[in-house]
Amino acid sequence: xxxxxxxxxxxxxxxxxxxxxxxxxxxxxxxxxxxxxxxxxxxxxxxxxxxxxxxxxxxxxxxxxxxxxxxxxxxxxxxxxxxxxxxxxxxxxxxxxxxxxxxxxxxxxxxxxxxxxxxxxxxxxxxxxxxxxxxxxxxxxxxxxxxxxxxxxxxxxxxxxxxxxxxxxxxxxxxxxxxxxxxxxxxxxxxxxxxxxxxxxxxxxxxxxxxxxxxxxxxxxxxxxxxxxxxxxxxxxx
Amino acid sequence: xxxxxxxxxxxxxxxxxxxxxxxxxxxxxxxxxxxxxxxxxxxxxxxxxxxxxxxxxxxxxxxxxxxxxxxxxxxxxxxxxxxxxxxxxxxxxxxxxxxxxxxxxxxxxxxxxxxxxxxxxxxxxxxxxxxxxxxxxxxxxxxxxxxxxxxxxxxxxxxxxxxxxxxxxxxxxxxxxxxxxxxxxxxxxxxxxxxxxxxxxxxxxxxxxxxxxxxxxxxxxxxxxxxxxxxxxxxxxx
Numbered sequence: 001x002x003x004x005x006x007x008x009x010x011x012x013x014x015x016x017x018x019x020x021x022x023x024x025x026x027x028x029x030x031x032x033x034x035x036x037x038x039x040x041x042x043x044x045x046x047x048x049x050x051x052x053x054x055x056x057x058x059x060x061x062x063x064x065x066x067x068x069x070x071x072x073x074x075x076x077x078x079x080x081x082x083x084x085x086x087x088x089x090x091x092x093x094x095x096x097x098x099x100x101x102x103x104x105x106x107x108x109x110x111x112x113x114x115x116x117x118x119x120x121x122x123x124x125x126x127x128x129x130x131x132x133x134x135x136x137x138x139x140x141x142x143x144x145x146x147x148x149x150x151x152x153x154x155x156x157x158x159x160x161x162x163x164x165x166x167x168x169x170x171x172x173x174x175x176x177x178x179x180x181x182x183x184x185x186x187x188x189x190x191x192x193x194x195x196x197x198x199x200x201x202x203x204x205x206x207x208x209x210x211x212x213x214x215x216x217x218x219x220x221x222x223x224x225x226x227x228x229x230x231x232x233x234x235x236x237x238x
Numbered sequence: 239x240x241x242x243x244x245x246x247x248x249x250x251x252x253x254x255x256x257x258x259x260x261x262x263x264x265x266x267x268x269x270x271x272x273x274x275x276x277x278x279x280x281x282x283x284x285x286x287x288x289x290x291x292x293x294x295x296x297x298x299x300x301x302x303x304x305x306x307x308x309x310x311x312x313x314x315x316x317x318x319x320x321x322x323x324x325x326x327x328x329x330x331x332x333x334x335x336x337x338x339x340x341x342x343x344x345x346x347x348x349x350x351x352x353x354x355x356x357x358x359x360x361x362x363x364x365x366x367x368x369x370x371x372x373x374x375x376x377x378x379x380x381x382x383x384x385x386x387x388x389x390x391x392x393x394x395x396x397x398x399x400x401x402x403x404x405x406x407x408x409x410x411x412x413x414x415x416x417x418x419x420x421x422x423x424x425x426x427x428x429x430x431x432x433x434x435x436x437x438x439x440x441x442x443x444x445x446x447x448x449x450x451x452x453x454x455x456x457x458x459x460x461x462x463x464x465x466x467x468x469x470x471x472x473x474x475x476x
Contacts, residue, residue, distance in 0.1 A: 068309060068323060075310045085306060092330070172421055179414045186410065189424060190431070 024139040030101035035128030038108035049105035056098035063091040086212035093201040150209035160199035262377040268339035273366030276346035287343035294336035301329040324450035331439040388447035398437035
């Protein structure tokens with residue numbers, strides 16, 4: 001290969017990584033704004049989050065298309081192939097994060113006309129902030145190519161699960177004490193589940209970053225809270 | 239290219255498609271058995287479904303690896319590239335179907351020690367059978383390379399959504415009438431949601447089959463039930 005071709009190839013690869021980082025920034029903003037729209041009962045903001053998801057979907061398709069083209073035309077090896085495959089996989093996770101943020105915003109819309117359930121929505125907001133922070137951390141690790149920072153996110157997934165389990169119990173108690181809140185609480189239940197799943201995607205991305213940088217999966221089992229089986233308990237991760 | 243290389247290439251591509259079909263067969267069985275384990279309150283079967291999901295995950299990684307290798311080494315064009323990309327995407331959907339079936343089995347385990355909620359579990363069973371049939375239909379269409387049959391699955395997604403919405407209302411009514419069932423009903427609620435999401439993946443696969451065979455997306459908007467916004471209603475698809 002002459003240096004002209006090598007340069008074009010490097011540029012394509014850098015462009016791909018930059019596009020994934022940009023998609024990450026959008027997904028992160030969608031999560032934060034979905035939570036904010038729920039907390040402030042802001043229908044306009046919720047609708048914006050819902051509409052903006054199309055942009056994330058379009059970016060996803062574009063990244064996938066470019067990555068496959070790059071593999072077919074440039075036949076990247078070793079590090080470069082890992083980088084390209086990581087871009088495809090991280091974009092997939094981000095696309096799902098976008099869908100989940102849209103779903104949080106939609107469920108928030110469904111709650112606006114009802115009575116505010118302030119203690120519960122505060123708990124959801126706290127969990128949402130935690131999840132948005134994790135997503136931010138792992139995207140920073142991706143942009144910096146920093147395996148150790150990715151590993152920190154990977155290890156902290158348990159904290160999100162604990163939050164989710166506590167919230168699940170809080171919601172059940174609320175519903176049992178006042179059955180009139182059941183319909184609204186099921187929305188909050190799905191919201192909490194969606195946030196937990198966004199946390200899972202952050203963990204997936206952390207694994208991809210670690211693999212891209214080091215060529216290895218993180219060592220040890222993926223940290224997860226044990227799943228109790230009694231009906232009152234959440235069986236944890238889906 | 240000489241005929242020897244062409245033959246090896248065709249064989250690789252056929253092998254890839256066959257592996258995706260095999261993964262589809264496994265995923266379909268997991269969905270049916272997850273539902274059966276819930277209906278029969280069979281803990282052994284539920285645990286088998288949970289354990290077998292690892293096999294689907296391993297197949298997924300293998301297919302992805304082979305498809306990327308094929309793109310890099312053989313640089314497939316037009317129809318062949320579409321076939322390879324479709325294999326990657328369908329395998330992704332099937333991997334998620336496997337996760338969702340595992341989750342249904344886990345939630346079924348959580349219900350075994352409680353009182354049977356027979357009318358509700360019957361409704362879940364009916365919805366589960368409908369979803370498993372859709373998955374079977376779309377996998378048949380994939381194996382046969384049959385765009386029209388895939389389109390039929392794609393068009394029938396609405397029926398699953400209607401089932402889900404009816405089940406959602408049934409569950410809410412149950413919880414409100416007897417708050418002691420709330421904990422168990424939340425499991426059934428997530429199960430129903432998981433089945434609806436399996437239906438979504440069947441629809442995704444139908445789109446991929448149509449694209450692989452014809453080179454075009456199915457025409458018209460993706461059929462979906464309109465999303466009512468009142469708190470009592472489900473905002474539909476996530």
